[in-house]
Amino acid sequence: MGFLKRFFRGRAGVQQLPTGTITVDRNGHVVTSTVASAYPKNLLGAIGRDVLGLFREARTAQMPLAEISLQFGSLHITARELRGGAIIFLFPQTALLPTPTRSRS
Helix, strand or coil: CCCCHHHCCCCCCCCCCCCCCEEECCCCCEEEEECCCCHHHHHHHHHHHHHHHHHHHHHHHCCCCCCCEEECCCCCCEEEEEEEEEEEEEECCCCCCCCCCCCCC
8 A cells, every 4th residue: 555655755753643534535535533633635635546546446346345454563453434435543553561360379
């Protein structure tokens, strides 16, 4: 997916992953978003266009999808098709902490 290259373009640095949902129309324009406003809108649009591209490619291959779920390292993306557009859920994954165990004395 092309938008992953945008995460790593330029100087290396720590960047917070997006959290929230975006809704895109059939042209890939962001209609609504619950992602923090500090996050680049052009990157959210790129995510939307790439997800719509996946839905189109599946339709072309005669394998229409209603929902896709992608895992990229620490970023989980779930998307559902909405009559040409899509709603996209972005979930950063955190490291699992070990659960405390009780001692059996």
